[in-house]
Amino acid sequence: MQMPPRGSAWLRRCMIRVGDVREVIEGELWIVEGRRELGDQDRRYFVFRRIVGGREVFTCSCQDPTKRFSSRRSRLTCSHIGAVLIYRRMKENAGLRNTSA
Numbered sequence: 083m084q085m086p087p088r089g090s091a092w093l094r095r096c097m098i099r100v101g102d103v104r105e106v107i108e109g110e111l112w113i114v115e116g117r118r119e120l121g122d123q124d125r126r127y128f129v130f131r132r133i134v135g136g137r138e139v140f141t142c143s144c145q146d147p148t149k150r151f152s153s154r155r156s157r158l159t160c161s162h163i164g165a166v167l168i169y170r171r172m173k174e175n176a177g178l179r180n181t182s183a
């Protein structure tokens with residue numbers, strides 16, 4: 083999955099969040115700790131990865147339609163998902179380094 087083409091402010095939020103990512107089920111479920119300074123209302127967010135029609139689809143609990151601001155947020159890839167994408171890429175890169183060592 084390609085990183086969404088978003089502005090650098092979004093990318094900066096994702097980079098801050100990478101350290102808050104915890105993989106719960108490998109390749110399927112991650113928990114991202116909420117940060118008040120980034121506008122989070124919840125203490126933690128759940129990011130799920132599913133395969134739909136052969137394509138990766140990421141969903142985040144901040145996109146829950148019962149929550150305020152969800153309609154605005156769901157149009158864009160949230161920075162919780164962005165953080166997970168970066169986390170996975172970093173993990174892949176670390177894996178490549180390990181096999182070559």
Ligand SMILES: [Zn+2]
Pocket residue numbers: 127142143144145160161162163
């Ligand atoms: Zn989110």
